[in-house]
Amino acid sequence: MSKTLTKPNTVKARAELALNDEFLRKAVKFTTERLRNGKKNASAEHGNWDEWRERGRQIRLHTIAHLDYYLNMFVNNARANGVHVHFAETGAEAVRIALEIAKHKQAKTVVKSKSMVSEELHLNHALEEIGVEAIETDLGEYIIQLAGETPSHIVIPAIHKNRHQIAELLSEVAGEKLAADTTVLAGFVRKKLRENFLEADIGMTGCNFAIAETGSMVLFENEGNARMVTTLPKTQITLMGMERIIPSFQDLEVMATLLPRSATGQKLTMYMSCITGPRREADADGPDEMHIIIVDNGRSLQLGDPEFQELLNCIRCGACLNACPVYRHIGGHAYGGTYSGPIGAVLTPALNKNVAEWDDIANASSLCGACYEACPVKIPLHEMLIYLRRRKVESGYGNKLESAGMKGFASIMRSAKRYRAALGVGKLGQKLVVRGGSIRTKLGPLKGWNAYRVTPSLPKTSFRQRFAALDEEIRQGLNEMSPEMRSRMERIVKQREQGKGGHGHG
């Protein structure tokens, strides 16, 4: 069903590509602005938003600090509900477990919904390799699966596409030209997916929250497809990041207040499903068999790390993406991983401790702190980005030229003598590259900077020189005054120094 596209392999090259894609930039700007405004209105209407943000943060901090306890409680309750619970330490292990279930069930088709974890594990590809067709059923996911792409937003995976591009993709499936009209397109997908829901052997979902006290898993959605996926196929598999736990339904109330408002500006999503085990005898529908695969895949590495543990508090609302000035210009694919935006720029390297593979993703941020302001559970992503940059440099993978430059700069700034000498050398040296008052060169470290910005040249006279000249002028002026005027001026200066008559009219 899917095609695969190759992407450039550095953040810089992918960002360049995105910046030159007019369609993408317009589409991402349009939707992120809509989501941002939605969140702004919904949180203002709430009335006590900051108080609830703090409540949400405290719930997440408490749960993650006692993750072993709540995970254990969740697993015991889920098993008591008849769920098969599996633990996967790595992504490969999670894939192996999912494939074993699919093989055991002799599955031909899996319908999927709401699972960024399955994207993280590249599960669709693995299923295809054993001859199982994986069909994404969230509208956005369905579109990007047809395009052979990966999600470019946590909540709106096809944010970078406009309706004309979507109509083209869906027309290929329909075998006829479909109008670029959202009702027509959504209607076509709805009809198409109905057949898939009825035929699928396995339903697979992610999990927004897992409730420890009951062993339930909770899904928020707007399209109703997650409900189909968890109800119609005979076997249900839930892929769950190990940090998705919250202690109780009382805590869910706080999360259900924060998540939809932050994600889409809704008070509540159209559907919120709480699933507590497979179908019971009296139930009209539901799967006969239910599996939950609890995935670690690098998450436990953050536990006990004072700089990164709060990363596990994330509720995947996507608000930090919509707020980020970098994401709003380049979209999600430039980040190169499953997760994009500020959370992706931290999460991707944090889950993978191999610094050599980090690329420059932590540099894809202006460190403005808009992500922190937007985050419903107050994760200090802007600080984490600095920690990541530091860890990269400390591991010997920083930019050597930049590092040498910074050392030189620090040495100059520590001594007034060296500072003055450096200014003198700089003023002389810049003559080679200054045109029209600006440094124009695109050589060396200034290449990237000067491609998009103007570097002002060093002024002919420094502030210190101008200050000294002004001081001299004033002294001259005083010397030339009449004795009467001079003594009057001296009196005023004295009064000002003593704090009297500071604003006077003398």
Ligand code: SF4
């Ligand atoms: S870091 Fe915060 S704002 Fe970003 S996705 Fe996670 S919870 Fe949402």
